[in-house]
Amino acid sequence: xxxxxxxxxxxxxxxxxxIANPHVGALQIGPRLPESLHWLAFAxxxxxxxxxxxxxxxxxxxxxxxxxxxLIGRFTSRLGPNRWGPFGLFQPxxxxxxxxxxxxxxxxxxxxxxxxxxPLVLVVPGFMVFAVIPFGADSFLGRLNIGVLxxxxxxxxxTLGVFMAGWASKSxxxxxxxxxxxxMLISYEVPMALSVVGVVLLAGSLGLKDIAESQPVLHxxxxxxxxxxxxxAASAEMSRAPFDMIEAESELVAGYHTEYSGAKWAxxxxxxxxxxxxxxxxxxxxxxxxxxxxxxLPGPAWFLLKAFVLVFFFVWARVTWPRMRVNQIMEFAWKxxxxxxxxxxxxxxxxxxxxxxxxxxxxxxxxWIMAAVNWxxxxxxxxxxANLLGQSKLRLPVPVPxxxxxxxxxxx
Amino acid sequence: xPLRTEPVTINLxxxxxxxxxxxxxxxxxxxxxxxxxxxxxxxxxxGTEKLAEERxxxxxxxxxxxLDYVSSMSNNLSYVQAVEKLGDIPVPERAQYLRVISAELxxxxxxxxxxxxxxxxxxxxxGTLLMYSFRExxxxxxxxxxxxxxxxxxxxxxxxxxxxxxxxxxWPSMAGLMQEMPGYIDELEGLITQNEIVLAxxxxxxxxxxxxxxxxSITGPILRASGVQWDLRKAHPYAVYDRVDFDVPIxxxxxxxxxxxxxVQEMRESVKxxxxxxxxxxxxxxxTEGPFFVRPRAGDAYAAVENPKGELGFYxxxxxxxxxYRCKIRSPSFINLTVLKELLVGGQVGDLVVVxxxxxxxxxxxxx
Numbered sequence: 001x002x003x004x005x006x007x008x009x010x011x012x013x014x015x016x017x018x019i020a021n022p023h024v025g026a027l028q029i030g031p032r033l034p035e036s037l038h039w040l041a042f043a044x045x046x047x048x049x050x051x052x053x054x055x056x057x058x059x060x061x062x063x064x065x066x067x068x069x070x071l072i073g074r075f076t077s078r079l080g081p082n083r084w085g086p087f088g089l090f091q092p093x094x095x096x097x098x099x100x101x102x103x104x105x106x107x108x109x110x111x112x113x114x115x116x117x118x119p120l121v122l123v124v125p126g127f128m129v130f131a132v133i134p135f136g137a138d139s140f141l142g143r144l145n146i147g148v149l150x151x152x153x154x155x156x157x158x159t160l161g162v163f164m165a166g167w168a169s170k171s172x173x174x175x176x177x178x179x180x181x182x183x184m185l186i187s188y189e190v191p192m193a194l195s196v197v198g199v200v201l202l203a204g205s206l207g208l209k210d211i212a213e214s215q216p217v218l219h220x221x222x223x224x225x226x227x228x229x230x231x232x233a234a235s236a237e238m239s240r241a242p243f244d245m246i247e248a249e250s251e252l253v254a255g256y257h258t259e260y261s262g263a264k265w266a267x268x269x270x271x272x273x274x275x276x277x278x279x280x281x282x283x284x285x286x287x288x289x290x291x292x293x294x295x296x297l298p299g300p301a302w303f304l305l306k307a308f309v310l311v312f313f314f315v316w317a318r319v320t321w322p323r324m325r326v327n328q329i330m331e332f333a334w335k336x337x338x339x340x341x342x343x344x345x346x347x348x349x350x351x352x353x354x355x356x357x358x359x360x361x362x363x364x365x366x367x368w369i370m371a372a373v374n375w376x377x378x379x380x381x382x383x384x385x386a387n388l389l390g391q392s393k394l395r396l397p398v399p400v401p402x403x404x405x406x407x408x409x410x411x412x
Numbered sequence: 413x414p415l416r417t418e419p420v421t422i423n424l425x426x427x428x429x430x431x432x433x434x435x436x437x438x439x440x441x442x443x444x445x446x447x448x449x450x451x452x453x454x455x456x457x458x459g460t461e462k463l464a465e466e467r468x469x470x471x472x473x474x475x476x477x478x479l480d481y482v483s484s485m486s487n488n489l490s491y492v493q494a495v496e497k498l499g500d501i502p503v504p505e506r507a508q509y510l511r512v513i514s515a516e517l518x519x520x521x522x523x524x525x526x527x528x529x530x531x532x533x534x535x536x537x538x539g540t541l542l543m544y545s546f547r548e549x550x551x552x553x554x555x556x557x558x559x560x561x562x563x564x565x566x567x568x569x570x571x572x573x574x575x576x577x578x579x580x581x582x583w584p585s586m587a588g589l590m591q592e593m594p595g596y597i598d599e600l601e602g603l604i605t606q607n608e609i610v611l612a613x614x615x616x617x618x619x620x621x622x623x624x625x626x627x628x629s630i631t632g633p634i635l636r637a638s639g640v641q642w643d644l645r646k647a648h649p650y651a652v653y654d655r656v657d658f659d660v661p662i663x664x665x666x667x668x669x670x671x672x673x674x675x676v677q678e679m680r681e682s683v684k685x686x687x688x689x690x691x692x693x694x695x696x697x698x699x700t701e702g703p704f705f706v707r708p709r710a711g712d713a714y715a716a717v718e719n720p721k722g723e724l725g726f727y728x729x730x731x732x733x734x735x736x737y738r739c740k741i742r743s744p745s746f747i748n749l750t751v752l753k754e755l756l757v758g759g760q761v762g763d764l765v766v767v768x769x770x771x772x773x774x775x776x777x778x779x780x
Contacts, residue, residue: 075540076539076540076542076543076544077543077544077547078543172420172422173422175420176420176422176441176761180444241535241536242535242609244535245535245762253428253429319536319540320536320540320603321536321607321609322531322534322535322536322607322609322610322613323534323535323536323609323613323762324609324612324613325612325613325760325762325763326444326760326761326762327444327760328612328613390608396664397664397665398664399639399661399662399663399664399670400639400664401639401640401641401662402622402638402639402640402641402662404622404623404626404640
């Protein structure tokens with residue numbers, strides 16, 4: 001009764017069973033309502049669940065901002081926020097209070113409705129993705145049978161938010177940032193979606209819970225190339241370094257959100273800090289087996305651990321690498337990531353054809369064979385691409401003194 | 413049908429994250445490529461040259477600190493040499509060595525600042541490299557504090573010597589730093605020099621030909637990165653540079669990467685120079701005693717040193733009084749900026765900031 005997509009997305013089913021179903025009816029709302037008003041119980045259930053998810057995400061993001069800033073502090077031989085609360089844990093709340101009490105400036109020339117709407121368009125997809133992540137074994141929402149498609153579709157809305165913000169603020173810096181943003185975000189969606197196809201093929205399902213449970217051998221091991229492309233494309237999707245040219249502090253001041261301040265700017269920051277969490281949780285489900293792990297820890301704990309390892313890598317990349325130039329970022333998407341993602345997809349499909357048994361399935365030994373082949377292929381492909389596109393092949397020329405200098409001779 | 417695009421003019425600065433102070437760049441973009449560039453400066457003009465006419469020869473030393481405020485020692489050195497030339501003031505040998513040591517420490521500090529901000533402009537989030545390079549610079553500033561009590565505006569040198577001898581604890585501290593410095597430089601280089609993204613963004617970007625560099629009277633690391641082996645320390649040795657052995661590193665192509673690489677190599681050479689100076693320095697006076705007011709002969713003199721950023725020269729005209737009749741500063745940052753348009757037009761928006769950063773100008777010196 002609950003298998004349809006909308007039910008899963010809005011969380012109707014779980015609470016419908018709980019509230020609206022006359023046979024369960026723990027809260028005794030459903031049975032008292034006439035048949036024609038059951039939609040009300042539906043809506044109530046949906047809003048309750050949405051409130052729970054959004055508030056949980058907000059709190060986790062607040063903790064994550066602290067985590068990231070502490071980590072960046074350590075990376076840059078500083079301490080990071082450590083003043084308010086134990087280890088500075090309350091810092092995010094201080095930041096939020098400061099930001100929402102600041103003056104909220106809307107430029108005169110700005111398109112007010114679009115300007116106001118843009119932060120929301122950017123922040124909501126992050127929350128929506130969290131709704132379908134299977135955090136535990138009995139997570140109901142994770143059973144949405146088109147989970148992967150849902151995530152790819154919903155995260156695509158980001159592009160619109162970036163463009164709305166840049167366009168509506170009538171600022172040249174904003175417009176340049178938005179222009180870059182649209183070009184980059186759309187380009188990187190292609191390799192990201194393609195890198196997931198291999199996972200979907202192996203799991204035989206688009207549902208996130210099915211994918212998480214279909215990994216006797218982690219997809220990270222079976223398709224390293226897919227994982228790599230996913231991680232890189234995802235960090236471009238959330239426009240973090242080295243792909244942060246949308247904001248490009250040193251060039252475009254703050255890119256598309258140059259003109260924003262106060263609470264709206266806080267919402268942009270919220271979106272920016274939710275993105276790595278979203279990516280890490282999705283990556284955990286797709287490639288690291290979700291809640292699976294030795295029984296020393298409960299499933300959700302494994303999930304969080306894996307997600308934070310991925311987040312750590314995002315932060316590490318962010319503080320180490322400089323930004324790429326716009327044309328280089330686009331080149332990288334189409335000349336490096338796109339072929340790699342395609343290769344991964346074809347190789348996985350071919351191996352499945354070759355290795356599948358009489359019943360059409362793969363057993364664990366087949367997966368290990370695939371892992372061995374794919375790792376070798378991945379290394380060859382990466383070195384090949386690096387050789388074709390990379391700079392390291394260019395030898396540094398030996399300096400030759402110019403004849404224009406006559407340092408040995410006294411000029412006067 | 414060709415798509416019609418419209419050039420957009422943007423004011424980068426005076427308030428902008430990567431303008432090294434208050435510098436304004438009117439840039440016209442067509443999409444992502446730069447069509448026109450017009451540098452506008454003068455926002456930090458303090459009239460240093462005019463102020464110098466109202467101060468005594470000794471007081472002007474403090475003004476020179478504020479020119480290029482990340483290389484005050486070299487500024488001091490250039491100025492006091494001009495005064496000494498004008499007034500025929502002898503300088504004790506120990507003072508000469510102290511001057512060279514502090515000027516080379518300053519060169520390392522200034523190049524560290526360059527590397528930090530250069531990487532910041534390349535977009536390393538959170539200023540990782542900036543913090544790394546400032547960690548080392550901090551130790552150099554500690555040494556300066558031991559020498560003269562100040563960290564930024566040093567005013568360590570005086571016509572006829574330096575204000576005071578280095579305290580005993582200065583030498584072991586500096587020896588320790590100099591021992592660790594090559595390791596620090598290796599660490600920075602490990603993060604930058606072979607980095608794929610750095611290479612992709614800096615190789616063959618903002619190429620300055622040796623001919624243009626010489627014709628535009630570019631000096632310093634930028635000139636040497638274009639392959640012109642010209643260093644005042646070798647060409648017209650001052651202080652005790654003729655007694656130390658060091659190389660003048662040059663670049664091959666004159667692109668942004670070479671400008672970075674030349675500076676890194678210069679830091680290594682500076683460590684070498686300081687080591688030799690420490691071996692050669694002998695006890696003795698550090699200042700020639702003279703009258704309270706320096707009154708050089710009427711006439712003029714020009715003295716130049718190899719600043720971290722190029723040739724910093726002071727041209728002093730004296731009428732025999734206690735302050736110069738005219739003081740002209742040849743500031744390397746200002747003259748190095750003149751090629752900005754040639755380097756930027758035709759490039760990309762992303763290159764703009766990187767090329768500007770590679771010139772390593774200091775607005776205190778540009779505007780004076």
